[in-house]
Amino acid sequence: MENEIEKIVLKLNEIDAVKLGEFKLKSGIISPIYIDLRVTVSEPKLLSLIGDFMYKRVYNDSNSGNKPKLLCGVPYTALPIATAMSVQNDIPMVIRRKEAKAYGTKQLIEGRFKEGDNVLVIEDLVTSGASVLETVRDLKSVGLTVTDVVVLLDRQQGAKQELEKNGLRLHSVFTMEQLIDTLIKAGKLVGPQLELVQKFLDANRQVVVPVQPTTPQPVKSHLSFQERSQLANCNKMAQKLFRLMSEKKSNLAVAADLTTKAEVLKLADAIGSEIVVLKTHVDIISDYDEDFVKQLKALSEKHKFLIFEDRKFADIGNTVKYQYQSGVYKISEWSDMVTVHAVAGPGIIDSFKDSVLQKECGLLMLAQMSSKGSLCVGEYTQQVVEMAKQNQDCVMGFICQERLSNMPEHFVLMTPGVQLNNTADTLGQQYNTPDYIVQEKSTDVIIVGRGIYQSQDPKSEAHKYRTIAWDSYEKRLSK
Numbered sequence: 001m002e003n004e005i006e007k008i009v010l011k012l013n014e015i016d017a018v019k020l021g022e023f024k025l026k027s028g029i030i031s032p033i034y035i036d037l038r039v040t041v042s043e044p045k046l047l048s049l050i051g052d053f054m055y056k057r058v059y060n061d062s063n064s065g066n067k068p069k070l071l072c073g074v075p076y077t078a079l080p081i082a083t084a085m086s087v088q089n090d091i092p093m094v095i096r097r098k099e100a101k102a103y104g105t106k107q108l109i110e111g112r113f114k115e116g117d118n119v120l121v122i123e124d125l126v127t128s129g130a131s132v133l134e135t136v137r138d139l140k141s142v143g144l145t146v147t148d149v150v151v152l153l154d155r156q157q158g159a160k161q162e163l164e165k166n167g168l169r170l171h172s173v174f175t176m177e178q179l180i181d182t183l184i185k186a187g188k189l190v191g192p193q194l195e196l197v198q199k200f201l202d203a204n205r206q207v208v209v210p211v212q213p214t215t216p217q218p219v220k221s222h223l224s225f226q227e228r229s230q231l232a233n234c235n236k237m238a239q240k241l242f243r244l245m246s247e248k249k250s251n252l253a254v255a256a257d258l259t260t261k262a263e264v265l266k267l268a269d270a271i272g273s274e275i276v277v278l279k280t281h282v283d284i285i286s287d288y289d290e291d292f293v294k295q296l297k298a299l300s301e302k303h304k305f306l307i308f309e310d311r312k313f314a315d316i317g318n319t320v321k322y323q324y325q326s327g328v329y330k331i332s333e334w335s336d337m338v339t340v341h342a343v344a345g346p347g348i349i350d351s352f353k354d355s356v357l358q359k360e361c362g363l364l365m366l367a368q369m370s371s372k373g374s375l376c377v378g379e380y381t382q383q384v385v386e387m388a389k390q391n392q393d394c395v396m397g398f399i400c401q402e403r404l405s406n407m408p409e410h411f412v413l414m415t416p417g418v419q420l421n422n423t424a425d426t427l428g429q430q431y432n433t434p435d436y437i438v439q440e441k442s443t444d445v446i447i448v449g450r451g452i453y454q455s456q457d458p459k460s461e462a463h464k465y466r467t468i469a470w471d472s473y474e475k476r477l478s479k
């Protein structure tokens with residue numbers, strides 16, 4: 001085995017998978033040794049050898065468990081190693097997705113398996129064991145069992161103990177010490193460099209990296225808007241909207257994307273009694289003036305709906321402050337809620353804080369978008385939700401396409417891209433039906449634009465959408 005370890009280590013050094021020098025690690029620590037096993041994908045013979053050694057390591061160990069039913073590589077570097085092992089030993093694999101897809105089947109674990117199947121987890125190298133534990137957690141969440149983990153390299157920085165605490169046996173082909181010994185023997189590591197490597201290892205013997213929370217999954221809300229209004233006492237506008245929905249028995253918002261004052265006002269008056277929110281894009285109104293805002297306000301009081309300027313702020317905090325409070329539109333003076341992108345970071349929320357809290361306006365963060373190819377997915381969406389949670393006095397909810405398990409119930413979820421008939425437009429918009437959105441996707445308010453304002457009779461069409469959306473909400477509650 002020693003000879004074999006030497007063979008692999010020297011080959012890894014030769015292909016630059018083991019580098020010596022000065023490297024800044026993700027944690028900010030400067031390391032004199034850097035190991036990147038990703039390059040092994042370019043070396044099929046080596047990959048096959050690694051797979052073979054790793055498998056033998058588990059089954060030569062006296063404390064090994066039963067032969068596994070399945071193999072699972074920790075994404076991504078270990079996936080080809082797991083594949084090699086699977087093919088060599090005729091053991092099927094499962095794949096753990098790092099993020100559940102935003103579309104399609106949304107499986108966290110891909111592949112065929114049965115509850116209780118034992119999985120051998122495969123990783124290229126372990127430092128603290130955090131990535132391994134994330135994979136184990138997801139495998140267990142679908143009913144699989146894990147007792148053994150095999151790695152090519154144990155960096156000896158706490159993983160073995162951490163995994164043991166979680167009831168897992170760690171098997172490694174070689175440790176960092178063995179790797180270094182091999183390099184020394186082969187004359188690859190000498191003088192001051194050797195000292196640096198040893199010092200670095202001593203200083204970093206126990207790295208503790210927190211395990212990431214489970215990838216949020218779609219969930220349903222079975223609480224009524226009335227109950228949710230009580231939960232929302234952290235945000236005045238969310239509370240107001242939940243109450244208004246309960247009172248008016250409507251969860252319909254209309255996007256009044258019309259280009260003259262008269263058209264928007266006419267629509268608002270016609271459909272006002274059906275809706276809880278009228279959404280505007282005031283920068284598309286060619287004859288916009290302050291009088292328009294006065295008239296719209298009067299209609300909102302007459303029909304009891306809230307005004308939502310869909311400005312989609314996205315700049316740095318200082319610029320956004322001016323865009324919100326000044327200029328031609330002075331949005332802060334009349335809009336009950338506005339949309340905000342998270343792309344510029346949390347400073348954007350701070351720029352609203354004073355004005356929003358004073359005037360009781362709510363921010364809606366764009367967590368997902370309805371348009372094809374949108375980049376608001378996966379990890380980005382999660383970050384948006386986290387940002388909102390840190391600022392729940394200002395953020396009233398999300399523009400999103402589905403309820404995710406990490407979205408607390410005090411947030412209002414509003415969904416655009418809703419129509420009864422169409423499935424798409426020619427510029428990337430994608431549509432779902434109101435009942436699908438409210439019942440299956442479990443969001444709260446449907447936002448409908450062209451489906452209503454382009455119809456022959458917007459009032460009766462709005463009534464139709466309102467009835468379907470409200471019935472769907474009631475069905476959701478009763479399930």
Ligand code: S5P
Pocket residue numbers: 255257281310339368369370371399416417418429447448449450451
């Ligand atoms: O992801 C989004 C977010 C928003 S706010 N997709 C959207 O379509 N919107 C807005 O919803 C969009 O700006 C438009 O005002 C409305 C949808 O209009 P419709 O005519 O396609 O129903």
